[in-house]
Amino acid sequence: MLDLQLPSPVAELHDDRLCSAGVRVLLKRDDLIHPEVPGNKWRKLKYNVAPAHEAGTLLTFGGAYSNHLRATAAVGQYYGFETIGVVRGEEQLPLNPSLAYAAARGMRLTYLDRTSYRLKTSADVLDALRDEFGDFYLLPEGGSNPAAVRGCAELTAEIAEPFDAVFCAVGSGGTVAGLAAGMRQPVIGVPVLKAPLEGDIITLQQDTYGNRVGNWRLAPDYHFGGYARRTPKLDSFIADFASRHGLLLDWVYEAKMMYALFDQVRLGAVTPGTTVVALIN
Numbered sequence: 223m224l225d226l227q228l229p230s231p232v233a234e235l236h237d238d239r240l241c242s243a244g245v246r247v248l249l250k251r252d253d254l255i256h257p258e259v260p261g262n263k264w265r266k267l268k269y270n271v272a273p274a275h276e277a278g279t280l281l282t283f284g285g286a287y288s289n290h291l292r293a294t295a296a297v298g299q300y301y302g303f304e305t306i307g308v309v310r311g312e313e314q315l316p317l318n319p320s321l322a323y324a325a326a327r328g329m330r331l332t333y334l335d336r337t338s339y340r341l342k343t344s345a346d347v348l349d350a351l352r353d354e355f356g357d358f359y360l361l362p363e364g365g366s367n368p369a370a371v372r373g374c375a376e377l378t379a380e381i382a383e384p385f386d387a388v389f390c391a392v393g394s395g396g397t398v399a400g401l402a403a404g405m406r407q408p409v410i411g412v413p414v415l416k417a418p419l420e421g422d423i424i425t426l427q428q429d430t431y432g433n434r435v436g437n438w439r440l441a442p443d444y445h446f447g448g449y450a451r452r453t454p455k456l457d458s459f460i461a462d463f464a465s466r467h468g469l470l471l472d473w474v475y476e477a478k479m480m481y482a483l484f485d486q487v488r489l490g491a492v493t494p495g496t497t498v499v500a501l502i503n
């Protein structure tokens with residue numbers, strides 16, 4: 223069984239830039255839930271375990287560096303169901319560390335060229351995958367489906383202190399969709415990619431709850447060029463944050479979210495006297 227650290231810890235971030243703006247920031251350390259199945263990846267898989275187990279095999283999608291594929295492989299091995307990871311692009315050998323890890327956890331890897339990958343939810347592509355692998359429980363890219371949204375909705379009940387808003391990074395949108403459903407305070411989602419994500423989040427909430435729920439909005443100007451793109455400005459923010467706080471922010475997701483939070487504080491967009499929860503996955 224997975225030995226999960228739940229509820230995940232909450233720790234105040236002491237930073238003079240926040241003090242002078244009169245803003246308190248609490249870090250919700252979901253990255254500490256489990257070393258192999260961090261944070262939202264666990265919350266999103268939690269209610270997918272039973273149907274995957276029942277089907278015997280789970281098939282899901284991801285890029286070559288997907289945290290979701292890694293986490294799914296680990297959960298499949300711990301809970302005893304087969305996992306198939308459909309990877310975007312050509313096979314590259316040797317496998318990179320993410321995919322090597324997934325393979326070591328028993329995940330069967332298969333590859334789709336970029337054109338087919340874009341059509342991965344079409345009946346044609348899914349039928350071809352069923353022909354090849356037999357029946358499976360299908361989990362969308364990023365692990366975001368209604369079961370995942372319900373798992374993420376449980377997060378804020380773990381925070382004992384009062385707070386006024388939550389900041390979180392947004393990839394496939396399942397985390398922000400669920401978080402916002404589980405609380406009354408506003409959630410500010412920071413997309414880490416350029417694509418418009420609002421429609422995906424609304425669809426996830428509609429599929430889960432029947433309509434758009436909660437008080438959420440996106441801060442779309444902090445993607446730093448797109449998914450897995452970085453700039454010297456982002457890198458120096460990460461280095462400075464690490465030297466101040468001893469916490470190395472993941473540059474694909476959490477660094478962009480934290481940069482956005484500090485920028486919003488600097489711009490006066492976060493009301494003095496408020497407490498903001500920053501979700502670290």
Ligand SMILES: *Cc1c(COP(=O)(O)O)cnc(C)c1O
Nearest residue numbers: 289392393394395396397475503
């Ligand atoms: C997957 C992931 C996210 C994005 O979550 P979504 O539910 O896909 O929006 C954020 N941070 C980290 C570290 C992740 O691995």
